[in-house]
Amino acid sequence: MTIVLGAIADDFTGATDLANNLVRSGMRCLQVIGVPGTDLDVSEVDAVVVALKSRSCPADEAVADSLAALAWLQAQGAQQFFFKYCSTFDSTARGNIGPVADALMERLGVTQTVMVPAFPVNGRTVYQGHLFVGDRLLNDSGMQHHPLTPMTDADLVRVLASQTPHPVGLVPRPVLDQGAETTRQHLAALAEQGVRHVICDTLDEHDLDVLAEACEAMPLVTGGSGLGQALPDRYRRLGWLDEIAEPGRLQPASGSALVLSGSCSRATLAQVAHFLKRHPGFSLDPLALAESDAQLQAALDFARDTLKSGGPVLVYASADPEKVKAAQARLGVERAGQLVERALGQLAATLVSEGVGRLVVAGGETSGAVVSALKLNTLRIGEQIDPGVPWTQAHLESREAPLSLALKSGNFGGVDFFTRAFEVLP
Ligand SMILES: Nc1ncnc2c1ncn2[C@@H]1O[C@H](COP(=O)(O)OP(=O)(O)O)[C@@H](O)[C@H]1O
Numbered sequence: 328m329t330i331v332l333g334a335i336a337d338d339f340t341g342a343t344d345l346a347n348n349l350v351r352s353g354m355r356c357l358q359v360i361g362v363p364g365t366d367l368d369v370s371e372v373d374a375v376v377v378a379l380k381s382r383s384c385p386a387d388e389a390v391a392d393s394l395a396a397l398a399w400l401q402a403q404g405a406q407q408f409f410f411k412y413c414s415t416f417d418s419t420a421r422g423n424i425g426p427v428a429d430a431l432m433e434r435l436g437v438t439q440t441v442m443v444p445a446f447p448v449n450g451r452t453v454y455q456g457h458l459f460v461g462d463r464l465l466n467d468s469g470m471q472h473h474p475l476t477p478m479t480d481a482d483l484v485r486v487l488a489s490q491t492p493h494p495v496g497l498v499p500r501p502v503l504d505q506g507a508e509t510t511r512q513h514l515a516a517l518a519e520q521g522v523r524h525v526i527c528d529t530l531d532e533h534d535l536d537v538l539a540e541a542c543e544a545m546p547l548v549t550g551g552s553g554l555g556q557a558l559p560d561r562y563r564r565l566g567w568l569d570e571i572a573e574p575g576r577l578q579p580a581s582g583s584a585l586v587l588s589g590s591c592s593r594a595t596l597a598q599v600a601h602f603l604k605r606h607p608g609f610s611l612d613p614l615a616l617a618e619s620d621a622q623l624q625a626a627l628d629f630a631r632d633t634l635k636s637g638g639p640v641l642v643y644a645s646a647d648p649e650k651v652k653a654a655q656a657r658l659g660v661e662r663a664g665q666l667v668e669r670a671l672g673q674l675a676a677t678l679v680s681e682g683v684g685r686l687v688v689a690g691g692e693t694s695g696a697v698v699s700a701l702k703l704n705t706l707r708i709g710e711q712i713d714p715g716v717p718w719t720q721a722h723l724e725s726r727e728a729p730l731s732l733a734l735k736s737g738n739f740g741g742v743d744f745f746t747r748a749f750e751v752l753p
């Protein structure tokens with residue numbers, strides 16, 4: 328058995344988001360953490376999403392990790408490859424979207440790919456190459472304050488052009504409006520001009536369906552999870568998939584409930600404030616974490632004590648842009664982030680070993696740190712809590728019952744996400 332789709336996601340919440348959409352569109356999908364060994368059995372799945380932590384690391388590391396993931400997915404016989412990045416096109420000054428896309432294209436021997444970040448159900452749309460979050464341009468959406476990947480330009484053609492030596496083109500909405508064949512012709516005309524990367528306008532699900540059809544023959548597609556929503560139907564029409572798979576059911580959850588948040592995105596800040604009005608929480612400060620382990624120990628004591636009643640309890644470093652900037656000015660951007668990630672990873676490892684069985688993590692980099700600290704290998708996808716965020720389950724050697732885990736992307740989820748997540752968990 329070979330898989331149909333092999334995906335490489337540049338962060339862990341993004342990987343779960345894509346896997347969730349593939350499952351909801353009827354594919355059997357497994358999320359793996361990092362590049363797996365040769366012994367992983369994929370005979371029961373149609374798609375594998377490899378979760379990497381390659382969004383904000385140096386570009387050469389991101390390229391090396393992505394190529395290793397590609398080689399593994401090629402060995403599983405994937406018929407199409409998907410490079411998944413954020414629906415807000417989160418990038419550093421050097422990439423990593425451009426360098427990784429270039430490297431994947433070169434390795435696959437392809438001369439063109441599409442760039443489809445839109446996720447309309449969560450308000451991410453693209454028009455005239457400009458990315459909107461709801462009714463705001465990207466650079467006015469709160470993403471301009473992101474601690475690691477501040478997005479200060481909504482013009483994706485320009486953003487991508489600064490990350491690749493190759494020309495960048497656009498599929499504008501009027502072309503999409505004329506359907507998949509016209510879109511394919513437009514892509515072919517751009518290819519003749521040597522345009523390798525094509526940013527695609529997308530206003531709604533119908534545009535995603537047109538794009539999925541227009542690029543069905545491309546070995547590599549790139550984008551957000553919205554495109555993932557549209558691909559399975561194409562695969563069924565092409566005869567690559569037989570049927571619509573029912574999403575698998577997760578085992579009943581057990582253990583106490585913990586929320587760890589390292590996301591400073593607008594949606595998360597509102598979710599933290601909402602939670603703290605109802606349940607206990609402990610605030611971490613990178614400046615204190617830099618001094619000694621005293622604050623980490625205090626957070627652990629607080630969580631242990633409040634978890635005696637089963638939780639939920641929240642430990643968070645989430646802070647408004649002024650506080651984040653102040654910490655970064657003292658510690659440096661990288662160190663401030665690493666201190667928080669390390670602390671939340673250590674808390675997760677300790678508290679899960681002591682009985683936490685239901686864990687929500689907010690933030691993509693944060694989820695990477697927590698999942699790595701827990702040494703998880705694979706995630707099974709379960710019920711969706713909000714668009715883009717499902718419950719998942721993972722097996723740990725130290726726990727008989729599986730760990731229920733929700734990895735929440737910074738800007739996803741309703742304001743009551745941190746409480747409702749536990750209510751919808753079977
Ligand atoms: N108070 C803080 N000061 C500085 N950096 C912080 C603070 N709190 C969290 N961070 C860092 O900000 C980054 C947030 O990124 P991430 O977890 O990906 O969230 P999001 O999903 O919102 O993008 C992480 O590296 C985290 O460690």
Ligand SMILES: O=C(O)[C@@H](O)C(=O)COP(=O)(O)O
Pocket residue numbers: 338340341342344345412413414415446551552690691692715735736737738
């Ligand atoms: O596409 C998206 O918006 C998400 O899947 C995603 O990539 C999440 O990243 P973070 O916001 O950094 O959690």
